[in-house]
Amino acid sequence: MQLFTCPFCGPRPETEFHFGGDADNDRPGAEASDASWTDYLFFRHNRKGPAREIWMHLSCREAFLMERDTVTHTVTATLALGGEA
Amino acid sequence: MTRHYSALSVLKEGLNGQKGWAQAWRSPSLADRYDVVIIGGGGQGLATAYYLAKTHGVKRIAVIERGWLGGGNTGRNTTAIRSNYYYPESTELYDLSLRLYETLGKELNYNIMLSQRGMMQIVSSPAEMEMAARQVNAMQVNGVEAELLSRAEVQRRVPIYNYAPDARYPVYGAIYQARAGVARHDAVAWGYARAADSLGVDILQQCEVQGFIVEAGRCVGVQTSKGEIRAERVGMVVAGSSGVMAEKAGFRLPITSYTLQACVSEPVKPIFDTVLVSPMTGTYVSQSDKGEMVIGGGLDRVPSYGQRGNLPQLETVLSGLLEMFPIFRQLRLLRQWGGTVDVTPDSSPIFGESPLPGLFINGGWGTGGFKAIPAGGTLFAHILATGGHHPISRPFDLNRFRTGHLLDEAAGAGIAH
Ligand SMILES: Cc1cc2nc3c(=O)[nH]c(=O)nc-3n(C[C@H](O)[C@H](O)[C@H](O)COP(=O)(O)OP(=O)(O)OC[C@H]3O[C@@H](n4cnc5c(N)ncnc54)[C@H](O)[C@@H]3O)c2cc1C
Ligand SMILES: [Zn+2]
Numbered sequence: 001m002q003l004f005t006c007p008f009c010g011p012r013p014e015t016e017f018h019f020g021g022d023a024d025n026d027r028p029g030a031e032a033s034d035a036s037w038t039d040y041l042f043f044r045h046n047r048k049g050p051a052r053e054i055w056m057h058l059s060c061r062e063a064f065l066m067e068r069d070t071v072t073h074t075v076t077a078t079l080a081l082g083g084e085a
Numbered sequence: 086m087t088r089h090y091s092a093l094s095v096l097k098e099g100l101n102g103q104k105g106w107a108q109a110w111r112s113p114s115l116a117d118r119y120d121v122v123i124i125g126g127g128g129q130g131l132a133t134a135y136y137l138a139k140t141h142g143v144k145r146i147a148v149i150e151r152g153w154l155g156g157g158n159t160g161r162n163t164t165a166i167r168s169n170y171y172y173p174e175s176t177e178l179y180d181l182s183l184r185l186y187e188t189l190g191k192e193l194n195y196n197i198m199l200s201q202r203g204m205m206q207i208v209s210s211p212a213e214m215e216m217a218a219r220q221v222n223a224m225q226v227n228g229v230e231a232e233l234l235s236r237a238e239v240q241r242r243v244p245i246y247n248y249a250p251d252a253r254y255p256v257y258g259a260i261y262q263a264r265a266g267v268a269r270h271d272a273v274a275w276g277y278a279r280a281a282d283s284l285g286v287d288i289l290q291q292c293e294v295q296g297f298i299v300e301a302g303r304c305v306g307v308q309t310s311k312g313e314i315r316a317e318r319v320g321m322v323v324a325g326s327s328g329v330m331a332e333k334a335g336f337r338l339p340i341t342s343y344t345l346q347a348c349v350s351e352p353v354k355p356i357f358d359t360v361l362v363s364p365m366t367g368t369y370v371s372q373s374d375k376g377e378m379v380i381g382g383g384l385d386r387v388p389s390y391g392q393r394g395n396l397p398q399l400e401t402v403l404s405g406l407l408e409m410f411p412i413f414r415q416l417r418l419l420r421q422w423g424g425t426v427d428v429t430p431d432s433s434p435i436f437g438e439s440p441l442p443g444l445f446i447n448g449g450w451g452t453g454g455f456k457a458i459p460a461g462g463t464l465f466a467h468i469l470a471t472g473g474h475h476p477i478s479r480p481f482d483l484n485r486f487r488t489g490h491l492l493d494e495a496a497g498a499g500i501a502h
Contacts, residue, residue, distance in 0.1 A: 018386070046327075070390050
């Protein structure tokens, strides 16, 4: 069992967390073209190695940013999301 | 040299000290130009090469594999073969595959050990029983045989299941497809490789594709660890590595790579003669010819390229197994492993030309592309030979994500494998 560190609750078992998708996948405006809307909804970086992802801690319902290696599973940082996110 | 496999040739070579067998496939050095280059020597890639040569008469074909043939998901999968899908488009695809599997051993002159022992999907509540009837009806309307079994019928066929009155997931019945079953995964890869090789396909292992040669906005070849190779058309069939390949080609895909794990128990005497899945526990199981119970379940919930499973998911799968089969409590596990599977938002595969012209994709099979190897190879060969879709592959084009015509089989037919 791997521990992920929620920025609000501290280290918790991985089963308490839910993967939310790529970080920096910003929602385009209402006038977005079909192509950019499709890209936002469905297309992913899916990086091998270092990745920036949004996760949710299901226990406290807070979304946060996790920097993690998708091969070794080493977590290098977990950060609260700033501002409007 | 003996090339054809038969009872007679086994006898002859037996008397001859097994010295006369021809190599199953060559290890050629690569030419610098091909009509078609296929990246990935899993089942899908090798089948594509075979049908390109056999059906379309394409002469110069290369398959480039960075590891060994079938060493990706093909050699790690639990080999459930079935066509019990919900949408007509999926049925066309997966039932074509099952029909091709039924004659594949003969066609390839290679024993793929196809065993059509049926597949049972347990139903655990009256409400689900209604959904099961709907699923069975959908299959029958789509022209695929299916039965709705009663609790008594399930009990007669699988006496070792948990029928206790206080079972957490009681048995109300099951969806049953009699033509479903299992086959030997390595044999499917090796059979296609040997047949493709004998039609002149160059198969190169231990060679990694590291980038694409792009001229005037078109893919005209690949850079490999053994040099550049040019091709009229390039096909990528790299499963869990689809995102990595796409990044090198300059685009993204609607694919996330997850680990899917499986495990086998120590071998025991024959006790279980079908493939069984419970959507409630998420666990599925069959017994191999060696006697091991082959056990699988859902995806690890953490996206990964690690090719190894995590413990929470293994625990979920095994506790599901013990809930379903209390008799297996004493079984010891022999091996556990994981593969990196290419998961799409609608659990359906992707076929067609990629955003980089000249580069074509066959991927997104996720947890269920072994059963689809013969059909996937047939359709992708058509695409690579003609540059356009086959009617059965068209609904699976990448543009479905833009038009909204998703084929959500996770919602339609439940568990995928
Ligand atoms: C544990 C597990 C259980 C499964 N159970 C089932 C099941 O019961 N039924 C079912 O139908 N399906 C099942 N699947 C899914 C099935 O295994 C896959 O969908 C199927 O094997 C995909 O075949 P493929 O040829 O596309 O991929 P693979 O067999 O993964 O082949 C892709 C190949 O591409 C190669 N490659 C990658 N990058 C490069 C590069 N840069 N250069 C050269 N080569 C490269 C890889 O080395 C690999 O050999 C399961 C998968 C797993 C992991
Ligand atoms: Zn928290």
